[in-house]
Amino acid sequence: MTNQPATYHFISGLPRSGSTLLAALLRQNPRFHADIISPVEDLIRANLAVMSASHNAAGQFSTTQRQHILHNLVQGYYTEIAQQHELIFDTNRGWTARLPLLHTLYPQAKVICCVRDTAEILNSLERILRQQPLENSRLFRNDAERETVFSRTAALTQPSRLVGFAWSALKEAYYGEHSSKLLLVDYETLARMPAQVMPAIYEFLEEEPFQHNFNAIAFDRPEFDQQLGVSGMHTVRSSVTFREQRNLLPPELIKRYSNQTFWDDPGGSAARVIRIRK
Numbered sequence: 001m002t003n004q005p006a007t008y009h010f011i012s013g014l015p016r017s018g019s020t021l022l023a024a025l026l027r028q029n030p031r032f033h034a035d036i037i038s039p040v041e042d043l044i045r046a047n048l049a050v051m052s053a054s055h056n057a058a059g060q061f062s063t064t065q066r067q068h069i070l071h072n073l074v075q076g077y078y079t080e081i082a083q084q085h086e087l088i089f090d091t092n093r094g095w096t097a098r099l100p101l102l103h104t105l106y107p108q109a110k111v112i113c114c115v116r117d118t119a120e121i122l123n124s125l126e127r128i129l130r131q132q133p134l135e136n137s138r139l140f141r142n143d144a145e146r147e148t149v150f151s152r153t154a155a156l157t158q159p160s161r162l163v164g165f166a167w168s169a170l171k172e173a174y175y176g177e178h179s180s181k182l183l184l185v186d187y188e189t190l191a192r193m194p195a196q197v198m199p200a201i202y203e204f205l206e207e208e209p210f211q212h213n214f215n216a217i218a219f220d221r222p223e224f225d226q227q228l229g230v231s232g233m234h235t236v237r238s239s240v241t242f243r244e245q246r247n248l249l250p251p252e253l254i255k256r257y258s259n260q261t262f263w264d265d266p267g268g269s270a271a272r273v274i275r276i277r278k
Contacts, residue, residue, distance in 0.1 A: 006081075006082035006087065006088050007087045007088070008074065008087075008088050008089075008090065008109050009087065009088075009110050009111070009205060010090050010109060010110070011023060011090070011091040011113075012091070012093055012094070012096045012114075012170070013170055014113075014114060014115050014118075014121055014167060015125070016187075017115050017116035018114040018187040018190050018191065019036075020219065021217075021240065022034070022114060022201075023035055023089065024236045025212055025217060025240075026089060028213060028217070029210045031085060031086045031087055031210075032086075032089065033084070033085040034088075034091065035091060036091060036221050038090050038091055039077075040073065040092065041090075041092035042092075044070050044073055048101075051066050067105065070105055074090070074105070087205075094169065095111055096111065096170045096173035096182075097165075097169035099173050100176075100177075102178075102181075103178050109181070110181050110204065110205060111183070112182075112185060113170055113184045114185050114187060115170070115263060116187040117259070118163065118257040119256075119257040119260075120245075122153050122156065122163065122249060122253070123249050125163075126149060127248055139156065141155070149248070153249070174263060175268055179271040182269075182271035183201065183272045184272070185197060185201070185274045185275075186273070186274060189275050189276045190274075191241060195214065200274055204272060216238060216239075217237075218236065218238045219235075219236040
């Protein structure tokens with residue numbers, strides 16, 4: 001148990017890109033807490049709406065009050081966890097769209113963003129969906145969206161949906177004024193070279209190194225995945241390994257969604273990137 005206030009950092013980025021694996025590794029450090037996506041960003045978004053100009057009560061909140069309320073939402077959610085851990089990572093793909101807000105609430109906070117080529121993300125999602133033919137996933141809003149691989153990829157890449165939103169938010173953050181807060185970690189690099197990637201993450205966070213066990217990291221959140229109708233989406237195998245996946249996307253979809261890795265071009269961004277150069 002710690003008597004010092006917890007330090008907060010954040011995990012964000014793209015889906016199916018290693019954020020659950022990263023959280024499972026970080027959890028090995030007894031000083032750290034990390035998990036799958038949390039509701040904290042949703043709580044902040046909902047409360048900010050009540051305190052903003054679109055709501056009748058907006059005039060009753062000063063800027064200082066807004067800041068205290070939102071800050072206390074984070075503190076309140078993690079009250080018990082902060083008693084046991086010195087550093088807390090909150091995970092949500094929405095954080096990259098809220099870097100100015102994070103900078104206001106936690107000026108020293110940093111954001112680790114897990115990334116992967118869009119075609120590989122869509123292929124990974126397609127593989128999971130095909131493994132559950134008796135389930136209608138909540139990733140789709142109607143039968144028309146879930147009908148074929150073409151409709152599924154089109155739905156998932158819309159600007160407000162799972163893949164499209166995360167990609168757009170990350171790009172905004174990457175080229176934004178707070179890009180120096182970002183560390184982008186490529187999924188394949190993490191899976192192939194965890195012993196090299198983890199020390200680089202600790203250096204970015206300015207934390208003391210920790211000896212991780214890359215062969216004992218089993219981690220699962222079946223109740224969360226069952227609610228989405230995508231069992232196994234947040235299951236981490238016991239050892240860190242990279243497995244080549246058979247491509248399930250038709251060639252035209254591979255061509256359409258490949259090579260969208262804007263983070264390969266460092267121009268215009270102060271973000272750091274960890275990636276194997278192919």
